[in-house]
Amino acid sequence: MNMHSSAPLGVLVRVWPKLSETFILEEILGLERRGLALRLYALDAPTDDVTHDAVARVRSPVARVPSGHTLREMLARHASLAVSEPIGYLQSLGQALRRGQGGWRDFLRAGWLAAQLRRDGVGHLHVHFINGPTDIAQLASRMSGIPFSISAHAKDIYLSRPADLRRKLNAARFTVTCTEANRATLAAIAPRAAIRLMYHGVDREVFHPSRRTGPQEQDAPLIVAVGRLRAKKGLDTLLEACRLLHQRGKRVRCEIVGYGEEHDALADHILRTGLAGHVHLAGKLARDQVLERYSRATVFVQPSRIAADGDRDGIPNVLLEAMAMGLPVVATRVSGIPELVRDGVNGLLVEPDAPLALANGIERLLQSPELAAAFGRRARATVAKAFDNDANLRTLMQLLEPSHVCGTHCDLLEAAR
Structure with a gap:
């Protein structure tokens, strides 16, 4: 994704908004301050009965990824993808079937998301959490041809199987994670993957x-x-x-x-x-x-x-x-x-x-x-x-530029995909 182009950045999360995930809220507000056009996609509806006041400042549109109740629309979207991206579609289907029943459910939702990313003109998809949300993002990326990246955090790393982590790390254009301890853990699992440390930041004017x-x-x-x-x-x-x-x-x-x-x-x-x-x-x-x-x-x-x-x-x-x-x-x-x-x-x-x-x-x-x-x-x-929010977001913006992601590692990344 060229950050100077008009293509919006897609951001996939499990729940939006979520009271305990202020780091995602701060990241989205920071990216908006930099003038990025964003499209937010959430897998599940919010369950908290209170929200942070700062959520009201988010300007980006939010779409919920349906879980199956709109089957006719899902099938129509899947049919369109199968025609326009037959190889990627079949590769995604094969990968999903190898994962069993959970993979099939993810495949249905990924098809809806892939079609929506195209309709919204998204140039790159950035997904928070390397467990379930990234399973869907990887399938949607292969079906749509839109690259994706990962932000990995804590439970999603340490409660996942190394083989699943390796598959997703190698498929992503890059992965950022919020501690050096996490980065070292992931790098040992997938040595060829592009993994960068990016600490979470806070708004120092609010917390003063x-x-x-x-x-x-x-x-x-x-x-x-x-x-x-x-x-x-x-x-x-x-x-x-x-x-x-x-x-x-x-x-x-x-x-x-x-x-x-x-x-x-x-x-x-x-x-x-x-x-x-x-x-x-x-x-x-x-x-x-x-x-x-x-x-x-x-x-x-x-x-x-x-x-x-x-x-x-x-x-x-x-x-x-x-x-x-x-x-x-x-x-x-x-x-x-x-x-x-x-x-x-x-x-x-x-x-x-x-x-x-x-x-x-x-x-x-x-x-x-x-x-x-x-x-x-x-x-x-x-x-x-x-740990300043604005300074750390510069790392993400640099990584979203293809020249920073690939460079001499392009061949390795393409082979991993």
Whole structure:
């Protein structure tokens, strides 16, 4: 795709909008600011009952990819593709059939998407998540002749089979991923594929230290954590750390923002350990409400772990947001987090599943406001230097230029396809 041409860029996501995927929202807003014409395609309807206010600023049209209820229209679109791109169509059909029933469902949806990409004049398709959405994108690309690229993140990498990852990485024009740990993992699986590190960025004007008010004088210091309530987030470790702090006589409060399958277990944990008056599960909140929590916080905690099934965080966007606000942070040495947080420089790092170490880190920051403030200033500087949304989007825009994608690697990429 030539970024100077008028052909719009297609962006495929599983759900639009989605409360927990602010990194996609920020990317789309950033690309629009650069004047790119976008077409958004979503596989599923939104399920969140709240949305971020910033979603209203997105100007690009959104199309939902149907899942089969419009069978007559799907068949018409497939027939058109079979006539106009017979080789690519048959290759896609063969690939889908080898994947079984799930492949057949993806094939139907991919045909609808391929025809829509052509109708919309899309020159390139960029897809978020290397699992299910990329399965559909790869089929649609082969059917339509429109190249595609991938943005790979966390769960979609570590819960996928290496053979499936290799197939998609080699078929894509390029892949970007949000941590060096991810990039190294993917490069080991598909050494010939074009894989680039592209950190997520945040809007430094929205997440700014000037918004911080801190707790009211009569309030206890506030610990904040934000994220889906899943095992990989390690929030039970934070609860245990809070229990230890109260056992030591430390007067602290904790708010956990998010939703998910661990909610009831965490709520039970809070009741069993006598933390009901001190720890609050805040549930789903829009971005302005999350900002308000950051503004009142004393410490931000990211207690991530590698879950039993291998799922893990990359670099959580909420950690970037908190650091951009100038908050001191305590986080765990998991996946890409040490690429952002340097222990003793711009925050504290502890081992995962270590509530005593986490409690000690939090207490250290509470007892030394000067150290906490210094970490907060350096945290803000780190985000400004390496995790600015506009700067990181330049990487994507360069990769969308064919000369940056291919160069001396064109033969390898064509062979991989």
